[in-house]
Amino acid sequence: MTSPLIAPSLLAADFANLAAEVRAIEQAGADWLHLDIMDGHFVPNLTFGPLVVKALRKHTTLPMDAHLMIAPADPYIAAFAEAGADHISVHPESGPHLHRTLQLIRSLGKKAGVVLNPATPIESIVNVLDLVDIIMVMTVNPGFGGQAFLSSQLPKIAKLRQLIDAQDHEIILQIDGGITPKTAPAVLAAGAxxxxxxxxxxxxxxxxxxIKALKTAPATGPDLSPTGG
Structure with a gap:
């Protein structure tokens, strides 16, 4: 099995030293830099916008993976693309026309992603998979870092793996929320x-x-109960 891509989330970094933190995870072997963009409306938190992304772009060669937890998302997509985001992922709930939004992202030369919250069904994206480069499964409710992993999402990940394998183009299956060396094996076993x-x-x-501990985690699916594993 190929080692998974590891995308450290800037949300957990030292915000007083962001440039140094970005350089540090690149040197440590990260594959992508994940950017959690929150608007205090779609999710109950505020983080940062395109100006911060633009400022950090000069400090790293890592692909910038922007997760837009904002509504509406469409008016801001061009700004994040221009700021240097390489991937832009949106929620089906963040606008009325997901197909159009994904078209917009791709028209700007960026990889397009779609994000499924714990309560969002797979059926919401099956008709737009031809425009999708990344599917992100939230294994916590979006809005805050440091939450506990929701093992209830493992069957969704496994179903998405089957759906992706039936497509005629590569789709990266990305998992966000409560990922640790303890939870990673089950996620990888499900197909992430x-x-x-x-x-x-x-x-x-x-x-x-x-990063190495996550990259080398076995795809074995351990017991993720509070007392197990």
Whole structure:
């Protein structure tokens, strides 16, 4: 099995030293830089916008993976593309016309992603898969870092793996929320190819060791109950 892509989330970094934090995870072996964009409306938190993305772009060669937790998303997509985001992912709930939104992202030369919250069904995206480069499954409710992993989402990940394998183009299956060396094996066993990790990387004393632990996690699906595993 190929090692998963690891995308540390900037949300867990030291915001007083963002440039240094971005350089540090690149040197530590991260594959992508994940950017959690929150508007205080679609989700109950505020983070940062295109100006911060643009400022950080000069400090890293990593692909910037922007997750737009904003509504409406369409008016801001061009700004994030111009700021340097390489991938832009949106929620089906963040606008009235998901197909049009994905078309817009791709027209700007960016990879288009779609994000499924814990309560969002797979059926909401089956008719737009031809425009999708990334499917992100939220294994927490969006809006805050450091939440506990929702093992109830594992069957969804497995179903998406089957759906992706039936497509005629590559789609990265990305998982976001509560990812640690303990939860990663079950996620990988279900078919994930990219892991987003916030506190598991930025909360660790050694970023390189933390990233390596996720990259080398076995795809075995351990017991994820509070007392198991």
């Amino acid at each position: 190819t990219c892991l987003i990790a916030g506190t598991a990387v930025y909360g660790a004393p050694d970023y390189a060791a933390a």
